[in-house]
Amino acid sequence: MAPAHIPNTAEYAAQRQDFLRKVQSYHQKRGTHFDAEPRVGAKTVDLFYLWNTILELGGYDKVSDEKLLWRKVGEKFNLGQNHLPALAFQLKTVYYKNLAAYEIFTIHGREPPPREILEDQTARGGNLLTRTMDNYRPAPHKAIDLQPGTVEGSDASGDDGTPARDNRLGSEETPGSGGRTARGLRQAPPQRVLFQPDMQSSRARPPTTTNPMMQPTNQQMTPRGASSSYNPNHNMENISMAVSSYEPRPQMPLTLRPVITPGNNAVEFARRQRAISATVGNAGKPVSNAPRVMLPGTGFDGPNIYVRCLCALKSGIRSEQDYALHHLVKISMERGDKYRFESFAGLAEALIEKVLEVGSLFYDVDWQVEYMPDGPLAPNELDGLRGTTNILEKIANLMPLSLDDNIHSEEFSDALLQINEAALTIRNMVMLEENAAYISEICPLRDFLCIALNLPEVDSVTELKHYALEIAEQLTKYMPFNRTDPLYKSLLGQLQSEDRGAILTSLRALTRISMNLEATNQLTGVPVVGVQNIVNWLLLNDEDMVHACLDFLYQYTAVVENVDFLLSSKLNLEPLVSQLTRLLTHGVKTVDNGQFRGQPQRSPAPTHLADAPQELMEELMSLAEPQRSSVWLKCMFEEDSEESITQIALWQSYQQQFMLPNTLSSQGILPAADFIKNVSTTFIDKASAQVQSGPVPKFIIKGIRYRATPITIGGDDFKSCSWIQNDGHRCNQFFLSPERMNNHVLSDHVGAAIREDGKFDNTQGTYYCHWDQCRRFHSESASSLLRLAQHLRIHLPKPDFEASKPADTTITSSHAAKKQRLSYLTPVPVVILKFQCTAVDEKGHAAGIPLSAVLVLRNLARQIPKTITDSSVSQGGSSKWVDTLFKPVERFIFEVMAHNKPLVNIVHPNLNTSSNSHQGDYLADLMNAIKQAS
Template sequence: MNRVVLAIRSNLPDEMDWALQSLVRMSFETPDDLHFDRYPALAPALVEKLNSADQFKDIDTYSFQTNDGKVVTTDDDLGLFGATVATEKVRKQLDKVLEAALVLRNAAINPENARHLSRSQVCAVALVKCLTLPSDRPSLVELRQYCLDIVESVALFLRPTSSQDSLFRALAGYLSSDDRGVLISALRAIARLVINVEANLLQAVDRKVVARICALILLDDEELLSVCLDFLYQYTAAPENIELTGEAVDWRELVQQLIRLLLYQAQEWPQKDARLISNMILEKKAPPSQPPDLPNDLVYELLSFPEPERATQWMRACFEEDSEGDVTQIALWKAYESRFEEYVKQGKKLLPAADFIKNVTTAFRRAAAMVVTLPGGQQKFIIKGIRPREVPMSLKGELYVKCQWSSTSPSWPRCTSAYPSIKDLFTHILAVHVPRQPIPAPLPSQQSAPQPASNATSSAPIPPLPPPTTNGNVGISSGPDAPATNGFPAQGPTAIEQYENTSMSDAPPLSPISASTTTEPVQDSTAAESATRLSPVPPVPPATSQHDQQPVRYFCHWNGCTRFSPHGDTDRRKVISHIKTHIPDADHNKPLPYNSRSPPLQTTASGTLTLDTAILSQNVVLVSKSTMVDEHGEATGIPLTSCLILRNVARSDTGKRLLSGLETELIGVAAVNTPLRNYIADLLDVIEEKKRTIE
């Protein structure tokens, strides 16, 4: 080996040829025999040869000085050598540099050799020289690739102190390369270079470059995808980097892609390992046939917006994204037009129908207007990707809470009120459905021979535009003051309309279960006024002495509950305690992104298992999936890196906004992907902790 080193340093052509060719063969066939620590002079000799590469910066269009001092200039491509002495000499010199670089590249694969090279400042300077050579010289492509491979091997042992480090800047310049091999090597080298450095070097990377790397994960290229994710993991490890990108990177879309990659190349378990759940099948609940009625306070808020923002906010309040849902364009437009028709007469302007349909993609990015050809050849114009909500959503992203009280009497159908908070809903139930002194049922003598109607009230017109108000506790009223439905077919008069258009003598007979039409006496005048405003209640006749003698009984008719049927219970507190078990928890109407699906209790189009979707009919096999694992059975590869990037994003200041509403999807992945289950659980903990910190 000493002779090889001396031959390299001799600069004698024949000796150098022999020495370098021997080293190339040894580094390829028996790389374990090539140890720089055993031969201290070997690495400096090879680096010295590599350090002379800067003389080729003008190669392919170069000037060369001959032995007699004459300067020869040529434009010949080095791959098409001329017969001149100048081109032949340059070719041989470049070959020697390439051979030295190849030996260093093969030797650096050994971690001990890579550590040895990382301690050499001369080696770092030589690598920077080679990486900063002109990138448009075809003859230098091979040399550049060897140097990138060397940097990739030694990067783990380097400790740059700032983003102005010459080697880091040289590598960052290749992140915009269109050469796949160069880009992969540069990304891998930078990811390894910053992994053990506390300084945030990656903040110096241009945000357009980061956006390009984010876009590259959409390609079906596993090697490129892996290095892009490695880079993004190091980039997002510093939370401030997420804010630095500004609008250049669509982090919401990136989060969606990362969730998709959590099941990248997932393999289903064999059938024998699948779990079998007997006597259960999941069915999707049909979407609502019409959008929900909007409460007056939400309508007034919408009226404060100019077009087209008003149309956008209305669509988000009444509809939600659903990849399998669709709404006809005419029905959507008619619903909007009908809802604001009365206000148009008062001077408000609506968005034209054509512009309204185009605006759908602004409200919902995944929605699209399309034409469907029916079997009979008839064309149907639809908006694909949305469906009506069960209950409206406020401009803050909070779902209204719907009262599901329904009586067994056909004269009193399901309550249609909805409220902006759980507290308002509970006040409504106490005041309307379970009052302190419900009206007993009339005597049989009062139920016969109904008298002609008198003093019937007529429907009042829609109220004029009110001044701005800060009180949002206005429920959805089904009475005469309520606006028209949103352009969809009406379901007929409601119970309150029937009652107010009928005289006392024609009113349906009241029983303890229909006592929900009375207002609860409230001690506080403000609370009483709020309860009355939340749910307008028709007047009721005073109780007679004979009525007072009858026992007062209470019932629960939440969603058809028969807990106290048919005789009821005289203990009001007991009934109220039971009703509380039906009321949704406080998290029910937490703010959601505009494109989020409603909670499972509100919609089940995604197949979420609820009481409405579990049908005892047949067997269902739940098959688990497994992504890449290492030799110890631990998660690895692209799915693991994607999960770790999501965890970094969740820790940032915008983590709550970016991951809000996606917990259900993450839980779904954890349910089927066993290797990632613990990592996703950690991610969910970070999301929850971030929410508590912000709140």
């Protein structure tokens, strides 16, 4: 069955027949079998269309080199999606057996490889154009269990290329040596299933009552093995279930190969007969094939990648060391969490010997590690057991080589690259704590760190120095040091460097000394210039640098000897204390904490209903009952659980409001009973109709009161006119818009004349302002109405954007939200307290730069009185170093103590707060230390 897109024309059929005739003739000359109508699965393959398809894609080798391309070719032939990898390999085999040699001869113009390494082999891989008898070795025969979806030698798809020589020797993509093909540095081992003998007799029959469908679904199958007891009944159940759940494997099409006979291929049959005759001896007996001698490197895949790298590194061969170091860097980076030195004896020593070769690149020396010296060490020998105590003197006595750092030879660059890769491997592996603890006991590594840190100041060794510093950062936590240790001196020497990375790493390495040991990190012998540089670096706007400097100063000032050295040296400590005090507020954020004082004050309830503003009445008259009465109640009354209004007074107020002559009586009002029910419905939270007992029972509405100031439908307050009238009382008419209140004051109180255009006539005269509490134009008059009108603007309500929008005719959710605002409660004054918060950790405790700064200040305040210098110096009587250093900043420290909450313990130190354990009150401890020292 051909693909649907193959042309079904007479011309195509003629071309196809001519092509098949030429290919068949070529195979007869070559002595190979040709199948003109091969089958893949259940379908017949058109060789002419397959030929054209492969040539369009670039030929057999190119199609085989590209991953999954044979599967795409198989999709063009409609081979189906089930078991497509296997079917694609069969299609590849069809081309390989019938057309590959013809392609090489006709298209590429070359002689194809012999049939022994072409048609007689499987179609796995490509590289046919470069395949010769010399460079091609057939893969050893392996017994392969044909599973569904696989074909012998196909690897499920046949897309993996034929292993070339470079791949067999191992490459970047094939970490194992010996021709293993892999896509990673490691391969998961094959799953092994322990053999479990079947102890059930072959003649035993399962019980007829056992029904596998009746077994519970959650029953666990007990494993069979050497440690489990034998249960025949349970074994029978397992067998029964296994039989019932058995499904046969799907049938796969078989690739049939014809037998070579004189009838179908006389040339090939004759060639095979001649080959058989050549193996027969003179006596007519076949010559026995003696076993061949296994040549070196054949038949054995070689050691795994780890052993291979170790052996290659120790071989001393440059190419082998390149291979080893390349893969060690990759392994240490990708598998450093599991790659341990103790698992590969000699690897750490081999890497150290490699990095020690850096000395010969810059000095006339070849460092040698001597583990059992017979006498004094030579100038180029290092003590491998105890460490070289005079390594710095040996380095100083070396004769440097004349090198130009701008131009390097190829040999120099290759050697330095190998050394950098070895150092990088050590650096990657010591990131694992087990490796760091292991290699910290190897003394030659400490000698290498001293050598690397004291190399000439050239750009080519910068990378190696950084690797050495990072290695030291991980190892110093397992090492004790004294002031004469060469590595300790080398790390202190980096404090005078101009490289920020070197300074940071060396500070961290010095701070971690003896961190995991019982010994105390003394940090003695630090030169004055190093401490001065650290003090200067505190001024930088670099948090990483400031952190590292403060950590070092905290360890340094914890020792009395070091503090005494600071006081007796020429170092000025006053700028240091001032800078540390400033860092107490590093990254501070001001936080407002509002505190309420007292209880809200209640104003007395009004005794009568306020006059409804004209603006409100205009909106109410556009509503229909019962909504109008509900809105009116919301605007003129408010909830109050302690107050009440009689029902008759409430009804009369409603009647008077909506039965005035100027109202539209056609809309009508609610009956008294319906109105009282509407009150409880409107104020559903607190209002309720009740009967008040007494000599004369009263019908009241409990839970509401009159509003002193009406509100709008939207919940905004009206503003009252505070003009003092002639009778001495305030006007108290309510307005919402400033225009209406302005017109009311000018026309009703001032008596200004209105022109025909509706504007006021600006007349000259004496005008006074009688607004309550106003002193402007109270004793002195305004000379014109315009000046008085300009002054009245300060008394008018401010225009509200929300109030200027059209009123909503329904009781909206915004209005319901504003009902909680009680106008009769006087707001409680709020005291705003501002606090300063610096960095805290996940538990809310002080952290970061402010914490480190206060700890250094506390160390100084505690250790200065114990020093010899402080006890022998007196400035003005009782004044000592503590007063000199801390008195100028004491006020600022108290200010920080009052506002910075993370640095102050809120729990009183004298209280027993075991349930509320808190961190130490660092600032209080600092101030106590200053007080005791003073």
